[in-house]
Amino acid sequence: MLKDSINNLLEKESEWFSVEAPNDLRDKIFLYIEGKVQRSFAFLRLLKLVSFSTLCVLAVMVILLISYQFKPSKVVFVYPNSGTEKSVNLVGTINKENKKIPLVLDKNSGYWKATVRVAQNDLQDYHFIVEEFSADDINRDN
Amino acid sequence: MDEKEIIKEVKKGNSEAFGQLIDLYKKLVFSFAYYHVKNRADAEDITQEVFWRVFSYINKFDEKRKFFSWLYTIEMNILATFLKKRMKQKKAYADQDFLENIVFDEKDRMSAEDKIVLFEAIDKLSTMEKSLIYMKYNEDYSIKEIAESFKLSEQNVKVKLFRTKGKLYKILGKENIVC
Numbered sequence: 001m002l003k004d005s006i007n008n009l010l011e012k013e014s015e016w017f018s019v020e021a022p023n024d025l026r027d028k029i030f031l032y033i034e035g036k037v038q039r040s041f042a043f044l045r046l047l048k049l050v051s052f053s054t055l056c057v058l059a060v061m062v063i064l065l066i067s068y069q070f071k072p073s074k075v076v077f078v079y080p081n082s083g084t085e086k087s088v089n090l091v092g093t094i095n096k097e098n099k100k101i102p103l104v105l106d107k108n109s110g111y112w113k114a115t116v117r118v119a120q121n122d123l124q125d126y127h128f129i130v131e132e133f134s135a136d137d138i139n140r141d142n
Numbered sequence: 143m144d145e146k147e148i149i150k151e152v153k154k155g156n157s158e159a160f161g162q163l164i165d166l167y168k169k170l171v172f173s174f175a176y177y178h179v180k181n182r183a184d185a186e187d188i189t190q191e192v193f194w195r196v197f198s199y200i201n202k203f204d205e206k207r208k209f210f211s212w213l214y215t216i217e218m219n220i221l222a223t224f225l226k227k228r229m230k231q232k233k234a235y236a237d238q239d240f241l242e243n244i245v246f247d248e249k250d251r252m253s254a255e256d257k258i259v260l261f262e263a264i265d266k267l268s269t270m271e272k273s274l275i276y277m278k279y280n281e282d283y284s285i286k287e288i289a290e291s292f293k294l295s296e297q298n299v300k301v302k303l304f305r306t307k308g309k310l311y312k313i314l315g316k317e318n319i320v321c
Contacts, residue, residue: 021172022182025189026164032190033197 072117077126079112081105084132088112092126095119103128145209152200164193170210170281171217177276178221178269179228188224192217207290210283214291218273225269263313271306278303 022028072095079088088103094116103112143151143162151159171192176185195216203212264275270292277283277291285303289296 018169019173019176019185021169021189022186025168025172025186026161028186029164029168029190029193030161033194036194 070119072119075116075118077103077114077116079103079128081110081112085112086131086133086137089129090114090126091129146205149205149209160197167213171213174217174276175221178272179224188220191220208287211287211291221269260314263310266313267306267309271309274303274306
């Protein structure tokens with residue numbers, strides 16, 4: 001009896017129950033979709049902005065890194081004065097150029113000095129060429 | 143315009159046609175959602191989400207397929223996620239006037255009270271079983287159409303329906319339904 005009754009209800013009748021949808025459902029659906037579309041566009045705009053900002057920050061970082069890499073820094077070359085040096089020259093590859101730079105004697109500190117602007121990591125090889133007073137120079141002086 | 147023409151127009155971006163599509167299916171989508179979630183506000187949210195997905199993916203819809211079966215597939219996915227989330231929340235969710243919102247057909251010899259008992263028995267079934275009962279016996283879809291919606295074989299749908307009905311008889315046997 002139970003089985004027959006359920007079968008009768010389920011199979012012989014289509015839509016034995018129904019639910020009334022709200023009258024304004026269509027409007028609500030449109031509003032929801034509109035909101036979603038706006039949010040998607042806003043998200044896309046935000047994404048573009050974030051990507052652009054990230055690119056800018058990266059570009060600035062790269063520029064800073066490069067400028068730091070190539071920014072010349074002051075290097076003071078010193079050579080102790082023992083009193084026998086007539087002249088002291090710095091010879092080497094500085095800023096990718098072969099250079100010969102004379103050092104000047106600082107009588108207060110007792111050092112031969114030369115200040116050179118050298119790009120970062122660009123000081124590869126250098127030597128001091130020291131010219132000493134000859135015996136003739138000493139005799140002439142005396 | 144018939145349904146196929148409406149869908150073609152929607153694919154072209156015609157919002158008026160989309161409105162017509164909503165009018166055609168809003169009751170179906172809302173009823174199915176309400177049947178599962180028993181809460182008007184949640185059913186409305188689900189209906190809105192279903193149509194949003196239709197709007198977003200309509201260009202991927204294969205016109206050889208029946209539109210309602212595609213719609214049910216979308217709704218089942220949304221419902222599955224929703225019900226899973228709600229199970230974790232463990233909150234009271236059903237509308238107090240849930241059964242009052244359901245309009246029972248009074249033409250047959252089973253009383254509305256007994257239909258409520260039957261409805262409550264159906265409610266004890268799993269989401270899948272409830273959906274099968276709904277589609278087969280309330281919306282009168284064919285086995286083939288249900289199989290298409292659930293991505294199951296027709297034989298599988300028949301077996302599942304048979305078992306679900308058996309389960310329903312058992313539940314109702316315990317409920318002592320008056321026939």
